[in-house]
Amino acid sequence: MARIEIDEARCKGCGRCVVHCPKGLIEFSTELNERGYRYVIYEGDVEACTGCTMCAVVCPDQGVEVWNHRDKQTFVNTSGLTERMTHYCPGCTHGVIHRITAEVLEELGLLGRTVGIAPVGCSVLAYEYFNIDMFEAAHGRAPAVATGAKRARPECIVFTYQGDGDLASIGGNEILHAANRGEKITVIFINNAIYGMTGGQMAPTTLPGQRTTTSPLGRDVEDTGHPLRVAELLATLATPAYIARGSAHDAKHSITVKKMIKRAFEHQRDGTCFSFVEILSTCPTNWGLSPAESEQWVADEMIPYFPLGVLKEPAAQPAATPQEAQP
Amino acid sequence: MTKVLMKGNEALGEAAVRAGCVHFFGYPITPQTEVPEYLVKRLPEVGGVFLQAESEVASINMIYGAAGVGVKCLTSSSSPGISLMAEGMSYIAACELPCVIINIMRAGPGLGGILPAQSDYFQATRGHGHGDYQVIVLAPSSVQEAVDLMTLAFELSETYRNPVMVCADGMIGQMMEPVEFDREGRGPPLADNDWALGGADGRERRIVNSLYLTPEDLDAHNRKLKAKYDLIAERERRCDLDAGDEPADLLVVAFGTMARICKSAIDLVRDEGLKVALFRPITLNPFPFSELRAAMDALSERGSVLDVEMSMGQMLYDVRLAAEGSRAIAFYGRAGGVVPSPDDVATQIREALST
Numbered sequence: 202m203a204r205i206e207i208d209e210a211r212c213k214g215c216g217r218c219v220v221h222c223p224k225g226l227i228e229f230s231t232e233l234n235e236r237g238y239r240y241v242i243y244e245g246d247v248e249a250c251t252g253c254t255m256c257a258v259v260c261p262d263q264g265v266e267v268w269n270h271r272d273k274q275t276f277v278n279t280s281g282l283t284e285r286m287t288h289y290c291p292g293c294t295h296g297v298i299h300r301i302t303a304e305v306l307e308e309l310g311l312l313g314r315t316v317g318i319a320p321v322g323c324s325v326l327a328y329e330y331f332n333i334d335m336f337e338a339a340h341g342r343a344p345a346v347a348t349g350a351k352r353a354r355p356e357c358i359v360f361t362y363q364g365d366g367d368l369a370s371i372g373g374n375e376i377l378h379a380a381n382r383g384e385k386i387t388v389i390f391i392n393n394a395i396y397g398m399t400g401g402q403m404a405p406t407t408l409p410g411q412r413t414t415t416s417p418l419g420r421d422v423e424d425t426g427h428p429l430r431v432a433e434l435l436a437t438l439a440t441p442a443y444i445a446r447g448s449a450h451d452a453k454h455s456i457t458v459k460k461m462i463k464r465a466f467e468h469q470r471d472g473t474c475f476s477f478v479e480i481l482s483t484c485p486t487n488w489g490l491s492p493a494e495s496e497q498w499v500a501d502e503m504i505p506y507f508p509l510g511v512l513k514e515p516a517a518q519p520a521a522t523p524q525e526a527q528p
Numbered sequence: 529m530t531k532v533l534m535k536g537n538e539a540l541g542e543a544a545v546r547a548g549c550v551h552f553f554g555y556p557i558t559p560q561t562e563v564p565e566y567l568v569k570r571l572p573e574v575g576g577v578f579l580q581a582e583s584e585v586a587s588i589n590m591i592y593g594a595a596g597v598g599v600k601c602l603t604s605s606s607s608p609g610i611s612l613m614a615e616g617m618s619y620i621a622a623c624e625l626p627c628v629i630i631n632i633m634r635a636g637p638g639l640g641g642i643l644p645a646q647s648d649y650f651q652a653t654r655g656h657g658h659g660d661y662q663v664i665v666l667a668p669s670s671v672q673e674a675v676d677l678m679t680l681a682f683e684l685s686e687t688y689r690n691p692v693m694v695c696a697d698g699m700i701g702q703m704m705e706p707v708e709f710d711r712e713g714r715g716p717p718l719a720d721n722d723w724a725l726g727g728a729d730g731r732e733r734r735i736v737n738s739l740y741l742t743p744e745d746l747d748a749h750n751r752k753l754k755a756k757y758d759l760i761a762e763r764e765r766r767c768d769l770d771a772g773d774e775p776a777d778l779l780v781v782a783f784g785t786m787a788r789i790c791k792s793a794i795d796l797v798r799d800e801g802l803k804v805a806l807f808r809p810i811t812l813n814p815f816p817f818s819e820l821r822a823a824m825d826a827l828s829e830r831g832s833v834l835d836v837e838m839s840m841g842q843m844l845y846d847v848r849l850a851a852e853g854s855r856a857i858a859f860y861g862r863a864g865g866v867v868p869s870p871d872d873v874a875t876q877i878r879e880a881l882s883t
């Protein structure tokens with residue numbers, strides 16, 4: 202029989218696993234954990250558990266591990282993250298994207314030569330969570346820091362992890378030029394349509410009509426312009442690049458995000474090109490929605506404006522070696 | 529070693545390579561553009577990295593990245609560009625990373641002009657970024673000294689893990705003089721260390737960070753930095769005193785290009801029998817307070833001080849601090865790219881001595 206183990210102490214009670222378990226085997230406890238969250242429990246007809254791992258895939262807090270019916274562990278917390286609990290709000294998908302990024306680096310065997318760059322924004326403390334060498338950069342400047350690090354140490358895998366205020370507003374110039382130069386770095390771009398850390402102000406990606414603390418009547422595009430589609434913008438550059446957009450709002454899309462992030466790091470590892478993955482991410486606190494409503498909002502409002510998929514990828518390298526190519 | 533005739537900016541670039549720096553990130557601006565134009569050709573010869581950044585904001589952050597992975601690195605700019613580097617310098621100083629920044633000062637404020645000035649003294653020694661941090665500032669007064677101070681700049685930046693600024697003006701940058709380098713070829717890279725990033729394989733992971741959310745921790749960090757700055761102030765003050773016939777009746781204080789011109793002016797007035805000394809700070813930060821005070825104390829009983837700058841009076845504040853009211857201090861300054869001639873300064877000296 203397949204089974205899961207929930208780490209009660211890590212649970213922030215966001216309930217994403219409750220929503221995403223196909224068999225409805227996870228429910229809220231009546232108790233609070235030591236951090237004051239109503240944690241989730243795995244009870245009832247647990248024989249029905251298929252070990253599908255959906256609960257673990259959507260958990261932003263590394264709170265679930267999974268074993269299959271042969272008692273083989275099929276979902277292991279990645280060694281690419283530290284044990285530290287994140288400070289992210291319950292249901293925020295920053296945690297999911299951290300996990301995916303770390304898993305990819307671990308699976309590709311790159312953790313030991315990776316240098317990550319944390320931004321200013323909610324993920325400013327990413328250096329506490331990624332179990333690798335990390336910089337913390339000034340607001341918006343991560344692609345420049347990455348450029349300096351990568352040019353100085355080309356053997357390192359260098360990535361930035363940036364929010365939409367950081368990357369698309371104050372750091373617009375740095376991202377544009379790093380992409381245009383084709384820096385062999387990877388950029389993980391978290392689009393949550395808002396400034397999370399500073400408490401919910403309008404971001405360059407805030408949707409038309411979306412209410413934020415600095416667009417209290419809803420974003421007026423006549424006054425503040427239209428939301429920036431950064432992936433599309435970068436995809437217009439002539440420089441070869443891998444540009445993709447995914448969404449972390451549910452398990453299925455998170456699995457696609459993982460494929461995209463993997464591809465991005467493979468391109469860097471192989472020295473092919475600049476790689477950029479934009480990921481639509483939830484901000485329940487500043488959107489004023491529950492975690493489940495936030496997921497729905499991504500699906501209903503964000504994805505139509507920010508279509509998902511691979512926008513650009515260099516053609517596969519010709520198989521012929523230089524010698525063979527000679528006449 | 530043989531002397532070669534070089535333009536100041538090019539000599540600065542070559543001096544960086546001889547000091548072991550082969551990583552340059554910068555953005556064009558007059559009157560320092562010959563630094564990147566020289567290095568773009570020179571660095572490939574030594575397997576280095578040259579990159580023209582999209583802005584000074586980016587170049588200083590590229591420096592942050594390169595310094596953080598443990599390479600000797602250089603950026604170069606002029607006044608408005610240095611203003612844009614302010615935030616980045618604060619981060620680099622906070623994270624205690626070594627790097628060298630050249631500022632070939634031009635006249636301000638605003639877009640100002642492209643001619644030589646010394647109006648970034650406050651910015652270099654007090655200002656630029658936010659927070660309680662300091663940058664070591666070296667001020668050459670000849671092309672040869674610019675070369676020598678570049679070597680020193682890289683040494684100091686590595687020893688103290690701190691940004692060092694070589695602060696010259698358009699005159700030093702643009703003029704050609706014979707120079708001698710104290711070593712052939714590329715100098716050594718940064719010594720092995722326990723702070724540079726580069727992948728945590730086989731060791732504890734490392735973090736380059738300036739965020740401290742607990743006030744006590746940030747206070748402790750500030751105290752640690754302050755202790756370092758105090759040590760630098762104790763050990764690294766540099767200056768040049770031409771005392772002349774003691775005791776002098778006037779002490780002229782000037783740095784960089786202005787000190788050179790003052791030297792010529794003093795030669796003129798000494799021929800007239802006037803007793804004038806020249807004090808030239810070489811480190812603007814740490815400022816040689818005690819040495820300047822000693823030079824003031826050695827003046828004749830009614831001796832006074834004349835501070836001369838290509839600004840509206842910025843180093844003047846440090847000269848006053850050194851004097852602590854013990855001497856009368858006159859000031860002569862021109863701005864906007866007007867470079868006083870030796871005759872102009874001689875007139876000021878005569879006037880100062882006649883009052």
Ligand SMILES: Cc1ncc(C[n+]2csc(CCOP(=O)(O)OP(=O)(O)O)c2C)c(N)n1
Binds near residue numbers: 322364396
């Ligand atoms: C130079 C500078 N300007 C402004 C700030 C304040 N600030 C911190 S985070 C932030 C917005 C971050 O939003 P985003 O990048 O969207 O990331 P999120 O918090 O939503 O993950 C701002 C404006 C700062 N730290 N530095």
